[in-house]
Amino acid sequence: MGTEKVPRNEKKKVYKTIFFTIGVVALLFVGLLGYGVYWAFFNMNRLPTSEYLTEESSPDGKYTLKAYVANGGATTSYTVRGELVFNQKDRKAKNIYWNHKEDSADIKWLDNDNLMINGHSLDVPKDKFDFRNQ
CATH class of the missing domain: 1.20.5 (Single alpha-helices involved in coiled-coils or other helix-helix interfaces)
Known part of the structure; x- marks a missing residue:
């Protein structure tokens, strides 16, 4: 049952x-x-605050790359952060460059959309360089 x-x-x-x-x-x-x-x-928007180094605008004035140096303290090396600013659009600036063991930024625009920063070539705004992903 x-x-x-x-x-x-x-x-x-x-x-x-x-x-x-x-x-x-x-x-x-x-x-x-x-x-x-x-x-x-790995989120580039969470990078540490930095001290302003320099900036360079693209030949057509559409973009400006601002470079900053971050000091991580006694146990880490200096790092350079590159922030892309959109001059003609109402868009938020975005981090496109982050490299360690650097304390200066040599920025050269190759044309309106391509730049060279410390030997790394980037096609803006789509490319990013982050040493942690290399």
């Missing part, structure tokens, strides 16, 4: 639901963990 059998199809549905739920939770956890690592270690 008290021993009713659960049909096999019902067991399969329960197992599928459990595995699906576990899979979704695991996928969300891995995604959040991956984003957290990116945010903490």
